[in-house]
Amino acid sequence: MVDISTNLCGLQLSNPVIPASGTFGFGEEFKNFYDLNILGSISIKGTTKEPRFGNETPRIAECTSGMLNSVGLQNPGVDAVISDKLPKMKEFYNKQVIANISGFSFEEFEYSCEKIDKADNVGIIEVNISCPNVHGGGMSFGTNAESAAEVTKRVKKVTTKPVFIKLTPNVTNISEIAKACEEAGADGLSLINTLLGLRVDLKTKKPVLANKKGGFSGSAVLPVALRCVYEVYEAVKIPIMGMGGVSTADDVIEMMLCGASAVQIGAANLVNPYACKEIIENLPHAMKKYGINSLKEIIGGAH
Amino acid sequence: MHKIISNKNIAKDVFEMKLSGDTSKITAPGQFINIKLDGFYLRRPISVCDYNSDTITIIYKTVGKGTEYMSDLKSGTELDVLCGLGNGFDTSKSGDKPLLIGGGVGVPPMYNLAKKLISENKKPAAVLGFNTADDIFYEKEFMDLGIEVKISTADGSAHNKGFVTDIFPEDYTYFYTCGPIPMLKAVCDKTKTSGQLSFEERMGCGFGACMGCTCKTKYGDKRICKDGPVLLKEEIIW
Incomplete structure (x- = not known):
């Protein structure tokens, strides 16, 4: 028997596979496809202080081996997430979830983290300072070491739960931002968020997305994500959740070898709703194929 | 997996594909299926034109690389398809004489809807709009249902010249429609009853x-x- 378990800051995971925020809603749509309790955890849809409609449509554009999205953090707001979405998740998911929080000011990050800290089925708070699709918030906090550190400090003060800061790859030096978050007290890091992209509709000769730019994700971004995780693993000591283009069990192993303690699956869920289930089922076979007995033992093994 | 039984050109740039496989997830007319195509990242959502216990019929227009690729697929090809997506039309609201209004590739979902309404002993009428004579498809199929069918073409090259809104019957109890946005809006402006739009x-x-x-x-x-x-x-x- 191979051991596919892992852990994140003391949170034991039966396996490293976690659906990524924004690709899995609050689980409701996927529970009809399979029993979600097989998942290591679930990172919920990015939550903000106020409810948000998001950007105008079209919000989706196809790319070679990937897609752009400019959803713009559509969510019901932190109060509805706490009173409605998280309790509903308990009905079909009996493990701890990862609460993904975003904001447009330091105060909003604090507000939402302090509130969601009280939810008993939240095991980790993942702070999104890297959304490329909103103005005056999101990624603007994550492209600068000082503001990334400031968000980290502020949220650490209002929660006792482990805090993972979600980083953007749209920076010159991701390790510098990672180190700033670690020094500010982050318990872990999640990377990468989407890459900023754009596509033009050749019929209208204008950008496909109403928001013009969007976040690029899908299997095409895997090498960028692996490189970022590899670099950040060498720069910090705190655990990393690796994500970006992961679509197979082999990709999970590759990500863990680069330094990820757990791995999030994003766009793959949208193309194949069974993606996470299939990856979990394939992990033991892939491990045997590469002579791996325990996933925990290979974390950072590529260094 | 679903297997292609047939895939044929039925009007200008319009194809009818029949798929065999599980149809149990389809619960209402007006739902769609989402098809994975080799070499394309996202699936292609296509509305269901008709279905029975083991066959799904879809009608699609080649509007880009994905649908062009689909139009070249041969019988026997297996496709990864998600079925029964979306809410579909609610026939309980229709009254006795619902009006079905389809425009272009908005016509297909009206076909199974008509069959469902007929099976509920209602008397639907169909108004179908196309741009030109070469675009017309499923005229015979709708006629064979034994319902009142009127067709318009924008350029007058076949049937009534004009738009679907020019050939509405006198009275109807409710309406169902699918088509381009300007047509949907014109339909809403013209209709006096409540209705459902796809x-x-x-x-x-x-x-x-x-x-x-x-x-x-x-x-x-x-x-x-x-x-x-x-x-x-x-x-x-x-």
Whole structure:
């Protein structure tokens, strides 16, 4: 028997596979496809202080081996997430979830983290300072070491739960931002968020997305994500959740070898709703194929 | 997996594909299927034209690389298909004489809807609009249902010259429609009864997860793929 378990800051995971925020809603749509309790955890849809409609449509554009999205953090707001979405998740998911929080000011990050800290089925708070699709918030906090550190400090003060800061790859030096978050007290890091992209509709000769730019994700971004995780693993000591283009069990192993303690699956869920289930089922076979007995033992093994 | 039984050109740039496989997830006319194509990242959502216990018929227009690739697929090819997506039309509201209005590739979902309404002992009438004579498809299929069928072409090259709204019957109890947005709006302006409209939007997943296709309605934000594609006349914000 191979051991596919892992852990994140003391949170034991039966396996490293976690659906990524924004690709899995609050689980409701996927529970009809399979029993979600097989998942290591679930990172919920990015939550903000106020409810948000998001950007105008079209919000989706196809790319070679990937897609752009400019959803713009559509969510019901932190109060509805706490009173409605998280309790509903308990009905079909009996493990701890990862609460993904975003904001447009330091105060909003604090507000939402302090509130969601009280939810008993939240095991980790993942702070999104890297959304490329909103103005005056999101990624603007994550492209600068000082503001990334400031968000980290502020949220650490209002929660006792482990805090993972979600980083953007749209920076010159991701390790510098990672180190700033670690020094500010982050318990872990999640990377990468989407890459900023754009596509033009050749019929209208204008950008496909109403928001013009969007976040690029899908299997095409895997090498960028692996490189970022590899670099950040060498720069910090705190655990990393690796994500970006992961679509197979082999990709999970590759990500863990680069330094990820757990791995999030994003766009793959949208193309194949069974993606996470299939990856979990394939992990033991892939491990045997590469002579791996325990996933925990290979974390950072590529260094 | 679903297997292609036939895939044929039935009008200019329009193809009819029949698929064999599980249809048990389809619960209402107006739902769609989402098809994975080799070499394309996102699935292609196509409305269901008709289905029975083991066959699904779809009609699609070649509008881009994905649908062009689909049009070249041969019988026997197996496809990864998600079925029974979206809410579909609610026939319980139709009254005795519902009016079905289809425009272009908005015509296909009207076909199974007509059959369902007939099976419920109602007397639907169909009004189908196309741009030109070469675009017309399923005229015979609709006629064979034994219902009143009127067809318009924008350029007058066949049947009545003009738009679907020019050939509405005198009275009807309710309406169902699918077609381009300007047609849907014209239909809403012209109709005196309540009704249901099927919308299109660029989708990511097609099953409600990604929030890629959300629109605002008077009844709150709705995902076209999951809470739609069918919306009520009363809730639409134009």
